[in-house]
Amino acid sequence: MAYSSKARDFYAGELQGMKDKGIFKEERFIQSPQAASIKVEYPKGAAIKQVLNFCANNYLGLSSHPEVVKAAHEALDSRGYGLSSVRFICGTQDIHNELEQKLSEFLGLEGTCLFPSCMEANAGLFDVVLSPEDAMISDRLVHASIVDGLKLCKAQMFNYKHNSMSHLEEKLQEAQSCRLRMIITDGVFSMDGDIAPLDKICDLADKYDAMVMVDDSHATGFIGKTGRGTHEYHNVMDRVDVITTTFGKGLGGATGGSVSGPKEIAEMCRQRARPYLFSNTMPPAVVAGSIKVLELLSKSTDHRDKLEKNTKYWREGLSKAGFDLKAGDTPIVPVMLYNAKLAQDMARDLYAEGIYVIGFFFPVVAQGQARIRTQISAGHEMEHLDKALAAFTKIGDKYGILGLKKDQIIAKYGL
Amino acid sequence: MSDEIKKMIIEYVKKEYLDEDSDQEIKEDTKLISSGIVDSFSMVSLKTYLEKKFSIKLPDGDATPEAFDSVNNIIELINKFGVKV
Numbered sequence: 001m002a003y004s005s006k007a008r009d010f011y012a013g014e015l016q017g018m019k020d021k022g023i024f025k026e027e028r029f030i031q032s033p034q035a036a037s038i039k040v041e042y043p044k045g046a047a048i049k050q051v052l053n054f055c056a057n058n059y060l061g062l063s064s065h066p067e068v069v070k071a072a073h074e075a076l077d078s079r080g081y082g083l084s085s086v087r088f089i090c091g092t093q094d095i096h097n098e099l100e101q102k103l104s105e106f107l108g109l110e111g112t113c114l115f116p117s118c119m120e121a122n123a124g125l126f127d128v129v130l131s132p133e134d135a136m137i138s139d140r141l142v143h144a145s146i147v148d149g150l151k152l153c154k155a156q157m158f159n160y161k162h163n164s165m166s167h168l169e170e171k172l173q174e175a176q177s178c179r180l181r182m183i184i185t186d187g188v189f190s191m192d193g194d195i196a197p198l199d200k201i202c203d204l205a206d207k208y209d210a211m212v213m214v215d216d217s218h219a220t221g222f223i224g225k226t227g228r229g230t231h232e233y234h235n236v237m238d239r240v241d242v243i244t245t246t247f248g249k250g251l252g253g254a255t256g257g258s259v260s261g262p263k264e265i266a267e268m269c270r271q272r273a274r275p276y277l278f279s280n281t282m283p284p285a286v287v288a289g290s291i292k293v294l295e296l297l298s299k300s301t302d303h304r305d306k307l308e309k310n311t312k313y314w315r316e317g318l319s320k321a322g323f324d325l326k327a328g329d330t331p332i333v334p335v336m337l338y339n340a341k342l343a344q345d346m347a348r349d350l351y352a353e354g355i356y357v358i359g360f361f362f363p364v365v366a367q368g369q370a371r372i373r374t375q376i377s378a379g380h381e382m383e384h385l386d387k388a389l390a391a392f393t394k395i396g397d398k399y400g401i402l403g404l405k406k407d408q409i410i411a412k413y414g415l
Numbered sequence: 416m417s418d419e420i421k422k423m424i425i426e427y428v429k430k431e432y433l434d435e436d437s438d439q440e441i442k443e444d445t446k447l448i449s450s451g452i453v454d455s456f457s458m459v460s461l462k463t464y465l466e467k468k469f470s471i472k473l474p475d476g477d478a479t480p481e482a483f484d485s486v487n488n489i490i491e492l493i494n495k496f497g498v499k500v
Binding site: 157158 | 431432434450451454456457459460463
């Protein structure tokens with residue numbers, strides 16, 4: 001038997017090491033659909049508890065929307081469970097093409113190529129469109145899946161300080177001898193919830209003849225006046241070249257991702273992107289659910305409007321209570337605690353109060369930047385927000401951090 | 416020569432990786448990777464800088480987070496590849 005006791009001991013030791021360092025990721029077992037209020041078993045074997053969820057990417061509250069679920073059911077009946085193949089061999093249905101067209105229209109771009117996830121879209125894109133003669137110039141805080149995609153690509157890599165336009169300009173100047181340049185950024189940065197200055201990025205792109213690529217996974221459907229994303233928020237809908245996004249967060253929350261942009265880039269992905277060529281097709285139920293989500297969002301802005309109202313109420317409530325928040329306009333509202341143990345202890349106490357949140361600390365965020373990242377949903381009702389605000393205030397008071405600024409929290413708890 | 420090269424690398428790290436308003440001090444034994452000053456993604460630009468500056472090629476297998484974790488470690492690394500320090 002190849003899996004010897006030596007191998008078992010080695011892996012067990014690795015896992016124990018993670019537990020000893022406090023970086024072992026524990027799962028909470030959700031026993032209900034994803035929603036603002038969920039049933040959770042945590043820790044494993046404990047009694048199931050109904051808690052309010054402030055730690056989901058279900059921004060628009062559509063994860064269990066009846067019309068979306070109905071559309072998925074109908075697709076199961078009419079198109080089956082899965083395609084048993086990759087797209088280009090025998091796995092493309094008419095509804096895949098319909099979703100690509102609908103997403104292109106929604107984002108205001110020429111063409112779209114679907115992927116099983118946005119992670120795979122980011123893993124496939126760069127190697128397909130950039131070569132060693134070209135330059136990829138990315139923000140340093142882009143999502144890990146972009147980093148993976150950049151590493152797979154042979155183009156010359158430059159990166160700039162987070163949202164620093166002067167540093168980006170320096171890098172564009174350094175890359176001027178390259179054949180093609182692509183500036184790469186998240187639209188909304190998932191840890192801080194801040195928005196990339198796409199208007200200024202597009203100005204620099206024009207000045208130095210560069211393409212602009214945005215991962216808008218934490219924006220599509222709800223950022224901007226009609227929820228088109230960060231390019232709408234910054235009024236540059238006709239100036240961003242390529243957008244990758246996910247159907248796995250605001251847009252229903254199942255799975256699936258995409259690259260949208262000029263029709264040639266969408267087609268290049270279909271011809272050459274390895275995750276497209278070698279991963280199974282998005283399942284019909286998810287495709288039909290995603291089409292329904294885009295139809296809902298194209299008809300009305302009710303969901304994104306409610307999310308905006310909820311976010312404002314939540315941010316103001318936490319701020320009034322005396323928490324130190326990262327400034328911003330997005331439904332990602334980080335409560336800054338700086339100390340990892342404090343973040344973990346407070347998250348545990350909040351769970352006891354019926355509020356489901358997670359502490360984030362290094363290496364997920366930079367050293368000394370520990371926090372509880374709260375996320376707001378259109379699925380939250382006012383009573384949910386009020387209950388959570390009361391719980392946060394109670395626990396914040398217990399730890400004596402209300403009204404304290406960064407230096408004071410660090411002085412009290414250390415880094 | 417050794418001090419000059421150390422100073423040059425420290426200046427590069429400060430300019431490239433610290434915020435303009437940062438008052439963080441970088442010394443030759445300051446932890447760069449394990450402290451989060453330089454993340455593993457940004458390490459690529461540091462590697463490129465060293466290769467261009469000293470006209471060397473650092474194989475990926477040698478350009479590890481440990482090898483880049485302090486200016487002293489970097490000096491040791493580039494020394495192995497023919498840079499006289």
